Amino acid sequence: YLVRNPRLGQYMEKLWQHAFASGLGAQWLAQRCGYQALVDTAFMAGLLHNIGQLAILRLADELCGGGDLDASRLSEALVLEVLDSTMHNAQGYVLMKRWNLPEEYGIVARDHHKEPYDDANSLLTMVRLMDQACDKLGIGLRHESSIALGATQEAMRLGVTELQLAELEILLEDWGSSQTQP
DSSP, X not given: OOXXXXXHHHHHHHHHHHHHHHHHHHHHHHHHTTOGGGHHHHHHHHHHTTHHHHHHHHHHHHHHHTTSSOGGGOOHHHHHHHHHSTHHHHHHHHHHHHTTOOHHHHHHHHHXXXXXXXXXXXXXXXXXXXXXXXXXHTOSSOOXXXXXXXXXXXXXXXXXXXXXXXXXXXXXXXXXXXXXOO
């Protein structure tokens, strides 16, 4: 998972699970909500939206490997605070630019937590909804089961029905359970 420190590797695994589920779900939303032209782009945008968190975790791993940082002294609260900070948005945008990826991916990485956000950007809206869906289901670093996806601005903007949201949750739960099986 790109890190040597096993403690940090646990976070890296959760970040990759969140990334893949976000990509899978954003692609599903594009297919089901009439955004056929965005199907492939939606997958990549969902997959890459938190790339800044992965970069920050890699940096922490390098610091630990070089002896500049003691991973055993990093509390879970501190790691989560650093990964959840808006620093990951800016870092993700910088990486997208450096890698010469399309601007639309950089905008999603930069703005997926921004308030208010550009709700005319359907790709950004799908990824924001997937970010919340993953949080609701506990896929990734956070678990906030009280999120009512149908009441989110993103679901309303995309015109996603309660039935579609239920199908999406089942898709993600089924994928998640396949990840935990031996």
